[in-house]
Amino acid sequence: MSLKNTKNSFGWISIILHWMMAIALIAMYFVGDWMVGLDYYNSWYKTAPDYHRAVGIIIGALMVFRLLWNVSQVKPKHLNPDDMRMNKLASATHYLFYLLVFIMVVSGYLVSTAKGQGVDVFGLFEIPALFSDSDDGGELAGDIHKWLGLGFILLVAMHAMAALVHHFKYKDRTLKRMLGLD
Numbered sequence: 001m002s003l004k005n006t007k008n009s010f011g012w013i014s015i016i017l018h019w020m021m022a023i024a025l026i027a028m029y030f031v032g033d034w035m036v037g038l039d040y041y042n043s044w045y046k047t048a049p050d051y052h053r054a055v056g057i058i059i060g061a062l063m064v065f066r067l068l069w070n071v072s073q074v075k076p077k078h079l080n081p082d083d084m085r086m087n088k089l090a091s092a093t094h095y096l097f098y099l100l101v102f103i104m105v106v107s108g109y110l111v112s113t114a115k116g117q118g119v120d121v122f123g124l125f126e127i128p129a130l131f132s133d134s135d136d137g138g139e140l141a142g143d144i145h146k147w148l149g150l151g152f153i154l155l156v157a158m159h160a161m162a163a164l165v166h167h168f169k170y171k172d173r174t175l176k177r178m179l180g181l182d
């Protein structure tokens, strides 16, 4: 299998980006949900949000790279070209994923910087606070981050279920080709 996509299959770069983002985003959801419940005396109280923010920024950068990579590649053909409804639904789901991840990164950035503090990325560099000074804005961004996070994880569950239905019920190559096995 090649590094680049072909008309029939995904290349390794697309496959690695897909699974790396999937693991990182699912972990981000559960870490985010866990860390907001930590009490002040827990040893992770400060470190977990620091890591969550830093990994979130890296995910944002990776997402931009993935988008650029995708537009530079041929799109492998739909496996069931006659099923227009399913193909449209699959494409809409992919766009929705990009939109949700984008909003999660931006709202996470806004909630983190609402009080004027930048986002430190593992001590390597800092993303400055550009739109601070409004507590209300920070609160709104926090609500968006919380509820779209929930929407995002529900979409992940649906997406995973759809992949399993393709694999076990329709017995097509949808899952196998994203695993690099076909």
Ligand code: HEM
Pocket (backbone or CB within 6 Å): 025, 028, 029, 030, 031, 032, 033, 034, 036, 049, 052, 053, 054, 055, 056, 057, 059, 060, 101, 104, 105, 106, 107, 108, 109, 111, 112, 119, 142, 145, 146, 149, 150, 152
């Ligand atoms: C990229 C995908 C991301 C996912 C899936 C995600 C998920 C979550 C979740 C589920 C929570 C818990 C929300 C709650 O119950 O109140 C949370 C909290 C939080 N996230 Fe994220 N997050 C992401 C990106 C980011 C980024 C990029 C940043 C900052 C640069 C960030 C900063 C925060 C902060 C500061 C909180 C705590 C908010 C509060 O205390 O109300 N997140 N995140």
